[in-house]
Amino acid sequence: MPLLRPERTVDDGVMTDNHPLPPSPAKHTSNAITATGLRCFYGTFEAVRGVDLSVAHGEIFALLGTNGAGKTTTLETLEGHRAATSGAVQVLGLDPFCQRRALRPRVGIMLQESGFAGDLTVKETVALWLRLSSSEAASPANRARTITTALDSLELSNRAETRVQQLSGGQRRRLDLILATVNRPELLFLDEPTTGLDPESRERTWDVVQRLHRDGTTILLTTHYLEEAEAMADRIAIMHHGRIAVTGSIPEVLAAQPARIRFQLPDGAPSIETLTTSLRLSPQENITTDGRGLCTINTGDLDDSLFRLLSWARTQDHRLHRLSATEASLAEVFRSVSILPADSHTNTTNNNNNNTVNPQGVAA
Amino acid sequence: MSTPRFATISLSELRLIARNKTVLMGATLFPLALGVFLIYSREDVGRGWPQLVLLQIVFFTMFTVYLTITTTLTTRRNDLFLKRLRSGESSDVAILAGLIAPVIALLLAQLAIVAVAMGIAGATIPENSLLLAVGAIGFITSAAAMGVLTGNFTPSAAAAQVTSLPFLTIAAGSALWALLATDWYIALLPGGAFAVLVNAAYGHSAGPEQLLLAVGSLVAWTVIPALIAYKTFRWEPRR
Numbered sequence: 001m002p003l004l005r006p007e008r009t010v011d012d013g014v015m016t017d018n019h020p021l022p023p024s025p026a027k028h029t030s031n032a033i034t035a036t037g038l039r040c041f042y043g044t045f046e047a048v049r050g051v052d053l054s055v056a057h058g059e060i061f062a063l064l065g066t067n068g069a070g071k072t073t074t075l076e077t078l079e080g081h082r083a084a085t086s087g088a089v090q091v092l093g094l095d096p097f098c099q100r101r102a103l104r105p106r107v108g109i110m111l112q113e114s115g116f117a118g119d120l121t122v123k124e125t126v127a128l129w130l131r132l133s134s135s136e137a138a139s140p141a142n143r144a145r146t147i148t149t150a151l152d153s154l155e156l157s158n159r160a161e162t163r164v165q166q167l168s169g170g171q172r173r174r175l176d177l178i179l180a181t182v183n184r185p186e187l188l189f190l191d192e193p194t195t196g197l198d199p200e201s202r203e204r205t206w207d208v209v210q211r212l213h214r215d216g217t218t219i220l221l222t223t224h225y226l227e228e229a230e231a232m233a234d235r236i237a238i239m240h241h242g243r244i245a246v247t248g249s250i251p252e253v254l255a256a257q258p259a260r261i262r263f264q265l266p267d268g269a270p271s272i273e274t275l276t277t278s279l280r281l282s283p284q285e286n287i288t289t290d291g292r293g294l295c296t297i298n299t300g301d302l303d304d305s306l307f308r309l310l311s312w313a314r315t316q317d318h319r320l321h322r323l324s325a326t327e328a329s330l331a332e333v334f335r336s337v338s339i340l341p342a343d344s345h346t347n348t349t350n351n352n353n354n355n356t357v358n359p360q361g362v363a364a
Numbered sequence: 365m366s367t368p369r370f371a372t373i374s375l376s377e378l379r380l381i382a383r384n385k386t387v388l389m390g391a392t393l394f395p396l397a398l399g400v401f402l403i404y405s406r407e408d409v410g411r412g413w414p415q416l417v418l419l420q421i422v423f424f425t426m427f428t429v430y431l432t433i434t435t436t437l438t439t440r441r442n443d444l445f446l447k448r449l450r451s452g453e454s455s456d457v458a459i460l461a462g463l464i465a466p467v468i469a470l471l472l473a474q475l476a477i478v479a480v481a482m483g484i485a486g487a488t489i490p491e492n493s494l495l496l497a498v499g500a501i502g503f504i505t506s507a508a509a510m511g512v513l514t515g516n517f518t519p520s521a522a523a524a525q526v527t528s529l530p531f532l533t534i535a536a537g538s539a540l541w542a543l544l545a546t547d548w549y550i551a552l553l554p555g556g557a558f559a560v561l562v563n564a565a566y567g568h569s570a571g572p573e574q575l576l577l578a579v580g581s582l583v584a585w586t587v588i589p590a591l592i593a594y595k596t597f598r599w600e601p602r603r
Contacts, residue, residue: 111451115443120376124376133452134453
């Protein structure tokens with residue numbers, strides 16, 4: 001079984017490998033965002049190289065990836081900030097670039113970098129934003145209350161009369177979030193919303209996001225904090241070199257990555273090749289050693305492999321030292337993706353390091 | 365009825381101009397001081413009223429409109445404020461109009477002050493005010509279009525001092541050149557074209573083909589930069 005399943009898409013609970021589902025009217029209405037074959041160039045550089053993506057209404061979807069993976073370009077294309085070079089994109093049933101003005105009242109956008117007029121105060125900035133908005137919260141009758149509530153929610157009330165250029169980086173990010181969310185959008189784009197924030201501000205940010213999510217807002221976000229993605233997102237996609245390498249719910253993504261059993265073989269134990277044969281490792285499993293006797297079994301079925309290993313140890317009367325068994329973590333999936341070569345968009349087999357032994361007992 | 369979005373952006377922009385001392389000096393106090401000096405020194409240098417009207421409008425337009433639009437667009441782009449505005453509901457036209465309108469309003473206010481000052485100093489009224497108006501509108505719009513275009517190619521507010529020099533030289537230089545010479549091809553340049561129309565407004569003889577060339581030149585200096593600016597406009601800094 002391959003360690004990763006590049007180009008895998010999950011749509012309406014059906015997972016398909018390497019065969020993105022064709023767009024259909026039904027899917028367009030059930031998804032808040034649909035992108036098919038999305039490609040974006042900067043001059044001759046292809047930043048996004050054929051992304052297929054769907055985000056269901058009411059879902060929190062996290063786009064992960066290393067720096068330069070194409071996350072922000074993908075996000076900004078979906079926001080309508082740039083035109084796709086090719087491919088089909090629909091956001092809330094609209095073309096985000098050509099129908100930008102129709103889309104804007106329904107979405108909130110938090111850019112990767114804050115964009116403010118430094119000489120306006122915090123309160124003036126929010127007021128300007130509301131005056132440019134057509135939402136109910138921005139109406140003259142509600143405006144003052146909306147500003148007060150928004151500043152309170154992210155603890156910027158005490159900075160209301162401060163010019164934006166005098167805010168700290170974290171305060172500017174919180175002001176960014178206020179502008180993105182103050183109109184209670186149907187769809188919220190968050191580009192690295194917690195980068196540069198202290199833990200308390202991060203928590204407060206996610207509180208705001210979760211409140212919106214509970215009210216039905218669909219959220220597409222990028223982040224470098226995997227634990228945040230794991231805690232917040234219904235589904236994730238990991239981008240690498242302009243492509244989506246892995247996508248699915250957290251359990252689905254983790255299931256695609258092998259679990260790991262580690263143990264130290266005692267002195268006098270059989271060789272690793274013998275052990276491989278004795279354990280009857282399947283083609284989905286392999287065993288590696290670090291050269292100092294610490295063995296690792298990578299397996300797709302942790303329970304079964306562990307049972308066989310313990311049974312073998314009991315039968316052979318071997319005591320396994322330093323035994324541990326762990327499910328794969330999102331960080332491991334991320335690392336596996338980030339070492340893929342740039343032109344890899346088919347599957348990868350085994351990215352493990354030295355002394356890899358496949359089930360047939362041949363050293364790799 | 366709620367305020368149009370461009371007006372909301374304009375009011376905010378006026379507030380920003382008022383709070384930025386550098387822009388405030390460059391766009392208001394400096395041109396006003398220059399305007400007063402030109403009136404004060406008129407008799408000493410033997411300059412006629414048509415020439416003074418020409419220089420006032422040219423200098424005010426260059427400093428208040430051209431340079432301010434160039435620096436404002438560059439600064440707002442680099443601050444990602446243009447991108448921020450574009451993340452909202454405003455149309456591209458409303459955003460640009462909102463940034464340019466306060467500068468034009470500022471210019472008109474300055475010209476009104478100077479016109480009153482010139483009236484007090486005994487300035488004569490042009491025989492054909494329409495020609496003066498056409499020339500002034502043409503020159504101001506060409507400066508605004510060139511301001512947007514120059515802003516597109518200006519990497520920073522500091523660099524605007526260099527990138528603005530070519531048009532500044534062409535526009536102001538050709539206006540000054542027109543004070544000294546009457547060659548027909550001066551009208552091919554914006555300042556020269558405006559000078560032809562100002563002179564004609566004050567009754568100096570100009571053939572219809574010369575007037576047509578001047579008007580056509582100002583239209584071209586507006587439309588061509590505007591089209592190029594539209595095609596090359598960037599809402600965020602080049603990465």
